[in-house]
Amino acid sequence: MQSKARKRYHHGSLRQALIDVAVRVVAKHGIDALNLRQLAAHAGVTTGAPYHHFANRKALLSAIAEQGFLRFEADLTAERKTAHPDPGARLEALGRAYVRFAIVCPGYFRVMFHGDSSSSGATQAGMRAFQLLHDTIVDCQRGGLAPAGDPAPLVLTAWSAVHGLATLWVDAALPFEGLNPDRLTPEVGHLLVRMFAALARDQVTN
Amino acid sequence: MQSKARKRYHHGSLRQALIDVAVRVVAKHGIDALNLRQLAAHAGVTTGAPYHHFANRKALLSAIAEQGFLRFEADLTAERKTAHPDPGARLEALGRAYVRFAIVCPGYFRVMFHGDSSSSGATQAGMRAFQLLHDTIVDCQRGGLAPAGDPAPLVLTAWSAVHGLATLWVDAALPFEGLNPDRLTPEVGHLLVRMFAALARDQVTN
DNA sequence: TGTACATCAGTGAACGCGCGTTCACTGATGTAC
DNA sequence: TGTACATCAGTGAACGCGCGTTCACTGATGTAC
Numbered sequence: 001m002q003s004k005a006r007k008r009y010h011h012g013s014l015r016q017a018l019i020d021v022a023v024r025v026v027a028k029h030g031i032d033a034l035n036l037r038q039l040a041a042h043a044g045v046t047t048g049a050p051y052h053h054f055a056n057r058k059a060l061l062s063a064i065a066e067q068g069f070l071r072f073e074a075d076l077t078a079e080r081k082t083a084h085p086d087p088g089a090r091l092e093a094l095g096r097a098y099v100r101f102a103i104v105c106p107g108y109f110r111v112m113f114h115g116d117s118s119s120s121g122a123t124q125a126g127m128r129a130f131q132l133l134h135d136t137i138v139d140c141q142r143g144g145l146a147p148a149g150d151p152a153p154l155v156l157t158a159w160s161a162v163h164g165l166a167t168l169w170v171d172a173a174l175p176f177e178g179l180n181p182d183r184l185t186p187e188v189g190h191l192l193v194r195m196f197a198a199l200a201r202d203q204v205t206n
Numbered sequence: 207m208q209s210k211a212r213k214r215y216h217h218g219s220l221r222q223a224l225i226d227v228a229v230r231v232v233a234k235h236g237i238d239a240l241n242l243r244q245l246a247a248h249a250g251v252t253t254g255a256p257y258h259h260f261a262n263r264k265a266l267l268s269a270i271a272e273q274g275f276l277r278f279e280a281d282l283t284a285e286r287k288t289a290h291p292d293p294g295a296r297l298e299a300l301g302r303a304y305v306r307f308a309i310v311c312p313g314y315f316r317v318m319f320h321g322d323s324s325s326s327g328a329t330q331a332g333m334r335a336f337q338l339l340h341d342t343i344v345d346c347q348r349g350g351l352a353p354a355g356d357p358a359p360l361v362l363t364a365w366s367a368v369h370g371l372a373t374l375w376v377d378a379a380l381p382f383e384g385l386n387p388d389r390l391t392p393e394v395g396h397l398l399v400r401m402f403a404a405l406a407r408d409q410v411t412n
Numbered sequence: 413t414g415t416a417c418a419t420c421a422g423t424g425a426a427c428g429c430g431c432g433t434t435c436a437c438t439g440a441t442g443t444a445c
Numbered sequence: 446t447g448t449a450c451a452t453c454a455g456t457g458a459a460c461g462c463g464c465g466t467t468c469a470c471t472g473a474t475g476t477a478c
Contacts, residue, residue: 010421010473030322032238037464046423048467053421057465113379114320116236152385153393157367160394164370165362173319179358187359188366195401202404216440216454243431252456254434259454263432 015053017043019064023107026064031110036060058117065117068108069125075101076129080136087139088146088193094136095162095189102166109170133159137196146196147203154196161192221259223249225270229313232270237316242266264323271323274314275331281307282335286342293345294352294399300342301368301395308372315376339365343402352402353409360402367398 011017021042025034036057037047054060079097084090102109111117112126134155140146146154165188168174169181217223227248231240242263243253260266285303290296308315317323318332343360346352352360371394374380375387 008473014421030320035464036466045421047465048424049422051466113373113377114236153390153397156371156385156387156390157394157397160370160374161363161367162370163374164366164368164372166370167319167373168366168369171319179362181362184359184362188363191359191363191405195405198404198408199397199401202407214440220454241431242433251454253432254457255455257433 011045014043014045014049018050019067022064026110027107031114061111061115062117062119064111065115066119066122068112069122072101073125073129076132080132087136087143088197091136091140092189092193094133098162099166099185102170106170140196144200147199158192217251220249220251220255224256225273228270232316233313237320267317267321268323268325270317271321272325272328274318275328278307279331279335282338286338293342293349294403297342297346298395298399300339304368305372305391308376312376346402350406353405364398
């Protein structure tokens with residue numbers, strides 16, 4: 001279909017096509033390697049064409065970040081609608097969705113967190129994703145599955161753990177052999193949830 | 207002393223001076239903004255001079271990463287030599303040292319984890335730092351301060367949490383108000399250690 | 413159903429500059445004798 | 446203690462190119478009548 005589409009003078013969906021190619025390039029070679037001329041070439045279009053859709057390189061990155069955050073939020077929100085036996089399971093699913101997003105869409109992930117893009121749409125979607133995690137942890141507290149009190153440290157700990165795991169993965173910065181994150185990722189999520197619950201029980205006992 | 211030193215034809219320690227300036231630039235404006243000409247200018251030297259110390263830009267980044275990892279390792283190792291009441295306290299101190307390094311030296315931190323530099327010196331220092339965390343967690347297990355069994359998930363969880371916290375901080379990617387990481391960072395470390403211990407007790411009880 | 417015209421989204425050539433890198437040179441430093 | 450010479454670490458000018466960005470243009474599309 002690409003070969004047919006390429007013949008047409010008007011691309012039809014160049015904006016999204018550019019974003020798609022860009023995400024793939026960033027995933028493979030990092031943000032620095034992103035270059036509008038090659039991008040246009042990959043999309044089968046001349047160098048000037050992208051400027052009908054993005055004011056400049058930075059605007060493209062902003063658009064990618066915004067779309068990334070929206071998809072990210074959608075992934076997490078989908079998890080809320082899935083039936084989970086209890087808030088603990090939901091929390092674990094949220095964490096896994098977070099890491100999964102980074103693994104499946106490393107291009108988006110990189111731009112979202114290193115693109116220096118602070119579009120309001122992006123921050124808002126990021127905030128909503130965070131709120132989801134926050135609410136789930138509060139639900140855990142109510143159900144006795146997380147220690148009572150100020151939820152902020154719990155939220156930050158969970159957020160840091162999944163973000164750290166995702167980041168280490170995407171940056172291939174796990175400088176140690178014998179550790180297989182692919183296998184360990186679910187275990188980490190499960191461990192966190194079990195630890196929340198254990199500390200909650202501990203509090204009740206004391 | 208800079209003004210005096212600048213008059214001399216030979217700089218004396220240009221190599222380190224360049225690294226120092228580079229780290230400051232990266233801390234402020236990111237790796238992409240690092241540029242050898244400006245760097246030379248900041249160090250009070252002409253454009254060609256850096257090439258007597260670094261083969262090219264990439265070599266400079268590698269040198270920064272390597273030095274960063276060595277300092278990082280030294281920071282963590284120093285914590286091992288400090289007297290701590292128990293392995294749990296040592297683990298907590300290690301975590302705080304990790305995050306502190308990122309906050310104090312964001313320039314090094316960025317290059318270490320995004321510089322695409324994989325010098326063997328750097329990876330080896332990174333491995334030793336990781337080993338330190340690993341050993342401390344095993345000590346916790348022996349002391350009943352962490353759940354028994356395969357330490358790998360515990361290690362990865364702890365590593366992810368501190369790395370995530372550090373990364374979120376350095377990237378200023380904490381997109382939520384009302385959360386003050388400066389205050390919360392020690393709490394996160396403390397929480398993790400307490401959760402390890404709680405889950406350990408839980409295992410004994412069952 | 414056809415024609416005129418505005419608008420949109422491409423083309424492709426060119427501008428221009430920032431920045432990595434090179435090179436012939438020169439001043440300073442250290443070492444042999 | 447002084448002289449000759451090798452070597453190191455600067456200078457400063459220039460090369461060259463990759464890449465963002467612009468611009469006059471042209472082909473396609475949609476809408477009014």
